Amino acid sequence: MSVREVACVGVPRTLLVAEIVPRASPGAAPAVAIAAGVHGDEPAAPWALLAAVRDGLLDLRFAYRIWPCTNPSGYAAGTRRNAEDADINRSFGRGGETPEARAIITSNRDRKFALTIDMHEDYEADGFYCYEPAVDETSFGTAIVRAVEEEGFAVQELHDAFELGYPPAAQELRTLHRGLVRPNVKAELAMSRKLPYSMYLLRRAAKRSLTLESPRRLAWDERVAIHRIALVTALQRLRASL
Numbered sequence: 001m002s003v004r005e006v007a008c009v010g011v012p013r014t015l016l017v018a019e020i021v022p023r024a025s026p027g028a029a030p031a032v033a034i035a036a037g038v039h040g041d042e043p044a045a046p047w048a049l050l051a052a053v054r055d056g057l058l059d060l061r062f063a064y065r066i067w068p069c070t071n072p073s074g075y076a077a078g079t080r081r082n083a084e085d086a087d088i089n090r091s092f093g094r095g096g097e098t099p100e101a102r103a104i105i106t107s108n109r110d111r112k113f114a115l116t117i118d119m120h121e122d123y124e125a126d127g128f129y130c131y132e133p134a135v136d137e138t139s140f141g142t143a144i145v146r147a148v149e150e151e152g153f154a155v156q157e158l159h160d161a162f163e164l165g166y167p168p169a170a171q172e173l174r175t176l177h178r179g180l181v182r183p184n185v186k187a188e189l190a191m192s193r194k195l196p197y198s199m200y201l202l203r204r205a206a207k208r209s210l211t212l213e214s215p216r217r218l219a220w221d222e223r224v225a226i227h228r229i230a231l232v233t234a235l236q237r238l239r240a241s242l
């Protein structure tokens with residue numbers, strides 16, 4: 001593993017990025033991008049990611065690009081937004097509209113990923129859920145939801161009134177399943193000028209995307225555990241799909 005700091009141009013902060021390259025097949029292994037902490041008030045996500053790496057939960061037949069905390073100033077302040085009061089996760093359009101998004105986009109140039117995972121928490125949720133843009137007929141999300149539930153954690157019931165950050169009349173933009181939101185990629189890209197991280201990667205560099213949401217109301221250890229289960233199951237599904 002190598003770890004380096006990437007400058008956020010124009011502001012006094014850097015982002016940490018870690019690269020894990022399999023010894024057996026450097027350059028040939030499919031790559032997975034994993035990010036956490038784009039919202040600074042969702043702290044269990046970065047810690048779950050660090051703990052998963054520390055505990056060897058990542059399948060080392062893949063290569064990884066890991067951003068453990070993409071909003072360090074928000075994390076330090078405990079705020080959703082960064083120090084300039086911007087939601088970084090709505091700033092990945094037009095080459096990046098925040099210093100953090102520009103740093104990530106520049107750093108990702110020429111990289112391709114088999115899967116991107118973005119780790120979040122949700123204040124309104126009572127159970128786990130995830131977003132999986134519909135890129136083909138298969139769904140990793142269904143297996144992830146099942147795995148979280150099998151370990152005894154609640155799964156979020158989703159319905160039109162649940163706040164998912166979509167405008168009203170968003171039916172054509174996504175379908176809702178138990179614990180799983182399936183955004184329509186084309187419709188979302190056409191609509192969204194304030195591009196989220198996952199959609200920017202899906203458009204440019206990733207074949208498949210998952211956004212994981214642990215319920216912020218649960219105890220710390222439970223939220224960390226939920227992310228660990230989801231992460232491991234996502235990698236198992238990726239392995240099985242190749």
Ligand SMILES: [Zn+2]
Nearest residue numbers: 039042120121
């Ligand atoms: Zn979030």
